[in-house]
């Protein structure tokens with residue numbers, strides 16, 4: 041079998057894995073790949089839906105025409121500052137209009153957004169920025185942590201970082217160490233729209249559609265997050281498939297509450313809305329203001345991540361319910377009560393299973409209620425292929441049996457970026473991605489639906505943010521007082537899961553929560569990864585093959601958290617103060 045040349049060969053070389061020729065041809069034939077740069081696709085919508093609203097937030101609103109002009113200008117401004125197509129740009133900003141402008145501005149300039157999070161700190165940013173060779177850094181000012189100062193620190197002595205772009209900051213007139221600092225609000229604002237458009241058209245004409253359009257991050261299963269390259273040829277189409285599955289049109293007003301820069305935000309919110317001329321109602325995770333904005337804007341559709349399942353159950357949901365006609369639930373099992381509450385009298389409710397590596401399954405509009413309640417639907421592309429494998433093997437299991445969900449398709453990656461060794465175990469010999477999720481295919485009225493049944497990968501899903509267990513354990517044992525560590529998920533009514541660390545001390549003296557937190561803080565670890573409960577043991581329990589028995593630890597913390605468990609009798613548990621909880 042021949043392989044298509046690796047995408048973006050010029051800059052990334054063999055750090056990207058190409059698609060085999062036969063599959064590339066198939067995806068082109070079926071129209072699920074489009075050989076055009078993503079900014080051209082956006083431009084089509086800008087021209088077609090010029091006077092319609094493209095994005096609205098609590099404080100700002102922009103039409104498609106205005107979005108087109110302003111992002112052209114930002115792109116031209118970025119090029120004027122000396123950034124060159126292909127340069128990666130880190131994003132640490134929340135759900136604001138300027139985040140959207142910066143995202144499209146970068147893509148129009150041929151730059152490659154890197155979907156880091158506002159909650160990331162030196163441990164994560166230091167690693168990722170070097171892994172991709174980041175050149176620019178978009179940071180939001182005014183958050184509880186000073187990201188502008190942080191960006192200056194990160195660029196000092198960094199091999200490639202040399203430009204900082206601020207959102208919401210007062211310009212100081214100073215430069216970044218060894219580079220430039222500019223505000224997204226004013227960047228390129230004095231460039232004539234026609235000239236900015238010409239510059240963008242010239243950059244886009246030189247883009248290879250097989251090149252990387254954005255880097256997303258994987259929750260991963262080992263060490264620090266892996267980098268996911270998403271390509272021009274597939275990324276916009278992935279979002280369009282989602283919008284079509286939900287039958288969106290220009291009248292749709294789709295609310296998004298979870299981080300817009302995440303793959304779910306980009307593919308199910310931003311790009312999906314703009315691929316069909318819909319309006320993105322860009323809210324934040326804070327339910328009160330988010331629901332007020334949805335009510336004001338009469339949002340018709342919303343994706344509810346499991347961090348917001350409780351909000352649907354609560355009384356505030358009544359404010360937004362009258363206008364909503366579609367609710368998509370995602371991230372965790374859906375109870376019949378939640379489903380019924382979301383449906384109310386007149387709403388369509390379905391589910392989404394998605395991941396930054398690619399595959400999306402969504403309930404089809406026509407699926408019967410039972411299938412929408414019990415399963416996460418069917419893949420959005422006809423070319424998506426799913427196999428349920430006996431874990432650790434390549435043997436396919438029959439429908440109804442639970443095994444590892446493996447997938448291959450037009451918008452599922454063929455390899456992580458620059459990860460030859462890891463890719464060997466992350467994919468089957470014929471290129472199916474091993475998701476680490478446990479699932480079964482179930483037949484309902486002759487249609488095969490996917491049902492998610494658990495996971496093999498060792499991570500904690502804290503309100504949608506994935507926390508890699510091994511990464512946190514390594515950070516914990518780097519404290520001189522900690523001999524051994526195992527972190528597990530503990531159930532949480534709001535976030536779904538939080539992290540509990542089981543620890544063994546070096547000399548029998550447990551550290552306090554404050555000591556553990558200050559250790560992780562000193563290492564620059566994002567707060568959402570900090571354990572929120574500590575349990576000290578003389579030794580960690582082992583399975584009969586000598587591995588740490590995490591199943592037992594999970595059961596232990598569940599039992600301890602049970603309402604009738606009573607207070608801790610041995611005095612070994614320490615729970616976090618709100619400091620750790622405010623980390624996200």
Ligand code: AMP
Pocket residue numbers: 257258259303304369370371372373391392393394395396397416475477492495504506
């Ligand atoms: P991310 O790449 O951050 O979007 O995370 C993808 C992972 O989130 C999947 O591999 C699953 O482990 C989990 N996930 C996504 N959707 C669902 C769902 N509907 N039910 C259960 N887990 C989900």
